[in-house]
Structures are given as structure tokens and as C-alpha cells.
Amino acid sequence: MMLEVEEIHTFYGLSHILFGVSLKVEQGEVVCLLGRNGAGKTTTMKSIMGLTPPRRGNIRFRNEEITGRQPYLLARKGISYVPDDRRIFADLTVGENLEIAARKTRGTEEWDMERIYELFPALKDIESRKGGCLSGGEQKMLAIARALMGNPELLLLDEPTEGLAPVLVHALEEQISKLKNAGLTVLLAEQNVRSALRSSDRGYIIDNGQIRYHGSVGELRENDEVRKKYLLV
Helix, strand or coil: CCEEEEEEEEEECCEEEEEEEEEEECCCCEEEEECCCCCCHHHHHHHHCCCCCCCEEEEEECCEECCCCCHHHHHHHCEEEECCCCCCCCCCEHHHHHHHCCCCCCCCCCCCHHHHHHHCHHHHHCCCCEHHHCCHHHHHHHHHHHHHCCCCCEEEEECCCCCCCHHHHHHHHHHHHHHHHCCCEEEEEECCHHHHHHHCCEEEEEECCEEEEEEEHHHHHHCHHHHHHHCCC
16 A cells, blocks of 8 residues: 555644545555545645644555655655646756756666656757746646656646646646556546546545545446536536
8 A cells, every 4th residue: 555544634723624534545556536626635635745734643655654744754755746836946947947856766767857858758848948937738747747856656646737728638648647657656636527537547536625435437437426416527
């Protein structure tokens, strides 16, 4: 088991946001967390990454308790987080954004600049362009590529298709598939249900800070009642 989230309760100040959220991600899986805007997807991701530590519950990474650990320590352990607002360095070039995130590991197949540009050929063409001058789609690619330069075992992707044109959404789906084939484990938080189901093995639905349903991609596609109730699709 790569990731286990068990009955976590997370607050923003006095506001109770997550109510006993539990989910699991096995090694090599792509698992999606689906929900409407404000359902609790981003808070779940931030809770895992230690940005908004839960007050109750447990989070384990490779069977090690990591609840409330600092984000930089989790990055060293092999978890990378791509937030929905990308957070790239606007004053640095594409190449510099990638170089600053590089982390060496003992793995035999490490992510380096050459391998990144094989996955994202478009980034190689704009290597010297500053991050602030990139389009939304280019920034999204760079944010994912920068996360990969940390050589993670688990990649947390928060709303990766948000704001992207349909052609870029399909390109991103292909890249997520390539990441899975490369052995990476991915937890994907998405509002774009169709895209997420095309990329994933299993899925969870979150609504009002609680997990309402989980099952295989096939089960999610076939359950019209659940999708209409919680996802409006």
C-alpha cells in the first residue's frame, strides 16, 4: 500500500472541513478523488501533504505514519504535490524551474531534464522562456514536470485539467498514462469527471467533506444515480 488516509478530520480555524475522510492508493495505481468545487478535494490533498494537518485521524505512506509532517520532509520521502494554482517561479526560466526542483534518489530510473523533455517535448522548445510568460497549459505542464524532478514515488495532482482547452486535456491524459506506465503512483483530484475516469483505475467521490462513494472506474461509470447526486453529470 502506497498511501492510506484513515478517518481524518481537518479544520480551517474553527471551520470543520473534512469529516472522517478515508482512502487508499496502492502502488502503481492512478486513483481519482472526484467532487464539485468546495467539496473538500484540495483540503484532502493539503492534509496529506502536511499543509493543513488534520486534527484527528492518520495518514500513512508506505506503512509509515506521516500525519502532520512538514511538507519538505514528505517531499524528501518521495511525495510530490502539484497544487491547482501551479505555483511556478515566474521570474525563472523553464529550465531553471526544473533545475531548482531536482532531487537525487537511489532509484535506477531517475527523472532528469532529458527524461522530462521526452515526456513534455513542448517544454524543451521553451526552455529559456520565463515562467511568467507561459500560457496556462504550459504552466501546468511545467508544474507537473517540476514535481517529477523531485523523483517522487507518489504524485498528488490537484485539478490538473482546470482551465485547459480540450486538446490540452487529452494531451495531459496521455502524459498521466505514461507516468503510470513508468511506475509512478498518482492521486488525482478532479472536477472533470470524464477526463479523470479515462485516466484512473479507481475513484472516490467526496461531498461536503465526506467520502460518499468509492469503486472501480467501471462502477463509477455505470452508477448514474451517484454521479447525478454528487457530481451533477
